[in-house]
Amino acid sequence: MEFAQAKQLLTPVKVGMEDFFYADWNMNLYRGCCHGCIYCDSRSLCYHLDHFDTVRPKKNALALLESEMRSKRKPGVITMGAMSDPYNPLEEDLRLTRGALELMLRHGFGAAFTTKSALCARDADLLSAIARRAPVCARLTITCAEDDLRQRIEPDVSPSSQRFAALEQLSQAGVYAGVWLNPVLPFITDTEENIVSILRQTAAAGGKFVVCFFGMTLRSGNREYYFDALQRDFPGIREKYLSTFGNAYECAAPNAQRLYEVFKAECTHLGLAWRFRDVNAGMMQHQPKQMSLFDD
Secondary structure: OOOEOOOOOOEEOOOOOOOOOOOOEEEOOEEOOOOOOOOOHHHOHHHOOOOOOOOEEEOOHHHHHHHHHHHOOOOOEEEEOOOOOOOOOOHHHHOHHHHHHHHHHHHOOEEEEEEOOHHHHHHHHHHHHHHOOOOEEEEEEOOOOOHHHHHHHOOOOOOHHHHHHHHHHHHHOOOOEEEEOOOOOOOOOOOHHHHHHHHHHHHHOOOOEEEOOOEEEOOOOHHHHHHHHHHHHOOOHHHHHHHHHOOOOEEEOOOHHHHHHHHHHHHHHHOOEOOHHHHHHHHHOOOOOOOOOOOO
């Protein structure tokens, strides 16, 4: 097995409660991804990720993580999944993510992650235990309500139905969990039916929130990969992108405003949080007093 070298795992995160999901540090235990999602921004050339489709665990990751944890003056929230899914197929055997959660529990750190894998439900016991002492937030990326469409745009991830089942398992274990409904692909997943179905399935599974931006981003590297996939699997859609967006970085769904209004109304009806400030407040509500969000 090929390993990736790493001198540091924890990268400080500086975001406000209203800007994004709250965390004190970001961490990737693996490098690369094998999900095959046609829209993945991490393929962008600016990230300089060679052999992106090959997942490589980071060498001595857990020993390095524990050393970094011990060096911190106080615990905080560690988030995973920004560039590499913490529940990729290698995790089933290597258990680096589970080992990291065990360390977070031992040292009093909070845990958050974003994943497209139903494997995350395996760690419901650890996440539940951490949640009794520190903030926890599980975010399952779900872009398609139906498995058939998911297969065409996310070929090598857990079916949407399995991710909703994992969300239900986590929620039943007392884990604060919800859905990252991004990206929304113009002319493909930007329908009211898709958005509303995801919201209703999230609520039915016990999820507490859904966050959505109603569009996608394209830049050198991922744009070419995405357009090739459109040409192969969605005849005529590539031409719509070129005529509508040109080479724009931000590609909002043409009906984004209408989708946003439908989204807000349905979230309110279902009792789902959808603003970052409300999602973060939900995560932090069981935060121990010694872990003040506003301490230096």
